[in-house]
Amino acid sequence: MTSTWETISAKKRQALADSIPAEWRIPTELMPPESQDDVTGFPEQSGWFTKDELAITGATVSELLPKLASGELSSEAVTRAFCKRAAAAHQLVNCLSETLFEAAITTAKALDAHLAKTGKPLGPLHGLPISLKDNFNLKGLDSTVGFTSHVGDPASYDAVLAEILREAGAVFYVKTNVPTAMMIAESVNNTFGRTVNPQNRRVTSGGSSGGESALIAFGGSPIGVGTDIGGSLRIPAACTGIFTIKPSFGRFPTLRCRSGMPGQEAVASINGPMTQTLADLELYSRTVVGAEPWRKDPRSLPIPWRPVSLPASGKLKIGVMWDDGMALPTPPVTRALREAVDKLKAAGHEIVEWSSEDQARGLELLGRMFVADGGEAIRNELERTGEPMRPEMVDQYGGSAKSLTGLEYWQLHAERQDYQKKYLDRWLAAGIDALLCPTTPYSSVENGKFRHVGYTGVYNVLDYSCISFPTGVRVDQAVDVPQDLATYKPLSDLDKEIQQDYDPKIVNGLMVNLQLVAQRLEEEKCVEMCKVVLGVLGQSPSGSKL
Incomplete structure (x- = not known):
């Protein structure tokens, strides 16, 4: 390529900025100062959004869909409202990678015409x-996955999931930012830069689906779709206090998406919804599985969304893992977990301790799978434009890893299978319905300081179903004081760094998420058990307080 990576990146960023219509660019006099950390109140406080726009973008999916189906709300009005709010979100937190506003409005008008003509909605x-998320191919748009080498290389087809959602009546209007190769736990790359958390722009919105989480937390999307290979859905959901489900491979279609490491299948990449409520998460899941994706994606499993019967007693047996043996959760996460456990016990649910004895082994396997090629795939893509490797990736992908032979790769798969069998046996011997544990050691953390994916990545190796959910507990700097580092004995050097980085003043007020883990292909059970947990915590699946 004749252009340098800096030139390519600058042109792409400018094209993205130019794609925002003038009427959706925040007036200079209304722009929050850079020193303002929390910008989530901007739409309501600025006076720039109309009452109708605020009502639309403040509604849940479950509230919007009946009104769209009846014609009480037009798709054009709803689409315009979310386009404007997404445009504002991008100007404040840098969360988008592509816009298709004009095409979205055209689609919305066609859907309105269809409803007016037939009296029926196109689909659910x-x-x-x-x-x-950026890696979902849409014909005619880039899917850079954070590489400058993919700029100007538009997709010639849609991802299968996009086809299914479009046939169900969805309107696509933006794609969202990711880290380089989607392999950093924060959303930062050399093409678009860093996405920050709208609840506090000094902290991360997570990665790799951090563009999605930031957009949803700002109210710029009613529902977004991200992906997960080591925590890339659950980490950003935890950083912004929203819901997500990591399904097992095969429940939702993955065909025709762009990968940061094409052909890497030792640990499968999956996709799932990111929402403000559990009810919306379940609605999405039923819709996608109900579309029989196995008829479009040969790797999708022909399993319909199934009814679930929890124990007849109504009481669950839940294993609790307080830490993963590698990094202690920061104080607010430990407090949220303790409060959840106390309330579950008080409600009559059985709680048993879950040992972290197998967690380090699972994370080690994940790390070896990620660099089975010696990091060559990522380095080759960077070299195409001379783009430097992000500092967050150097230790893992910078060249110290050894490329495995075919035999060594097979042996790695055999080790993974042995690990999965050991974990399953221990789970069944304990007789638990679910595992409750942190999603990450953090509520969120300052930009550039996310250090540990062990709480999530192990369950990618196992291919278990997981939900990251907000607990209702928020960081309280007066209560969630740091460890006394003079007397605290860290679990590891990593743990020491995490505890040293923890600053309750910076994350004060942020929501704390936890993770609920079920067995492989138990997405429906995971949702139903999460409803039980939310009820115990005083919340309802629709998001309103009980």
């Missing part, structure tokens, strides 16, 4: 704007 998602 009729007229609903849905945001997509």
Whole structure:
């Protein structure tokens, strides 16, 4: 390529900025100062959004869909409202990678015309704007996955999931930012830069689906779709206090998405919804599985969304893992977990201790799978434009890893299978329904300081179903004081760094998420058990307080 990576990146960023219409660019006099950390109140406080726009973008999916299906709300009005709010979000937190505003409005008008002519919605998602993570191919748009080498290389086809959502009546209007190769736990790359958390711009929105989490937390999307290979859905959901489900491979279609490491299948990449409520998460899941994706993606499993019967007593047996043996959760996460356990016990659920004895082994396997090629795939892509490797990736992908032979790769798969069998046996011997544990050691953490994916990545190796959910507990700097580092004995050097980095003043007020883990292909059970846990915590699946 004749252009340098800096030139390519600058042109792409400018094209993205130019794609925002003038009427959706925040007036200079209304722009929050850079020193303002929390910008989530901007739409309501600025006076720049109309009452109708605020009502639309403040509604849940479950509230919007009946109104769209009946014609009470037009798809055009809903789409325009979310386009404007997404444009504002990007100007404040840098969360987008592509816009298709004009095409979205054209689609919305066609859906309105269809409803007016037939009296029937096109499908179960009729007229609903849905945001997509950058790696979901949409014909004619780039899917850079954070590489400058993919700029100007538009997709010639749609991802299978996009086809299914469009046939259900969804309207695509934006794609969202990711880290380089989607392999950093924060959303930062050399092409678009860093996405920050709208609740506090000094902290991360997580990665790799951090563009999605930031957009949803700002109210710029009613529902977004991200992906997960080591925590890339659950980590950003935890950083912004929203819901997500990491399904097992095969429940949702993955065909025709762009990968940061094409062909790497030792640990499968999956996709799932990111939402403000559990009810919306379940609605999405039923819709996608109900579309029989196995008829479009040969790797999708022909398993319909199934009814679930929890124990007849109504009481669950839940294993609790307080830490993973590698990094102690920061104080607010430990407090949220303790409060959840106390309330579950008080409600009559059985709680048993879950040992972290197998966690380090699972994370070690994950790390070896990620660099089975010696990091060559990522380095080759960077070298195409001379783009430097992000500092967050150097230790893992910078060249110290050894490329495995075919035999060594097979042996790695055999080790993975042995690990999965050991974990399953221990789970069944304990007789638990679910495992409750941290999603990450953090509520969120300052930009550039996310250090540990062990709480999530192990369950990618196992291919278990997991939900990251907000607990209702927020960081309280007066209560969640740091460890006394003079007397605290860290679990590891990593743990020492995490505890040293923890600053309750910076994350004060942020929501704390926890993770609920079920067995492989138990997505429906995971959702139902999460409803039980939310009820114990005083919340309802629809998001309103009980």
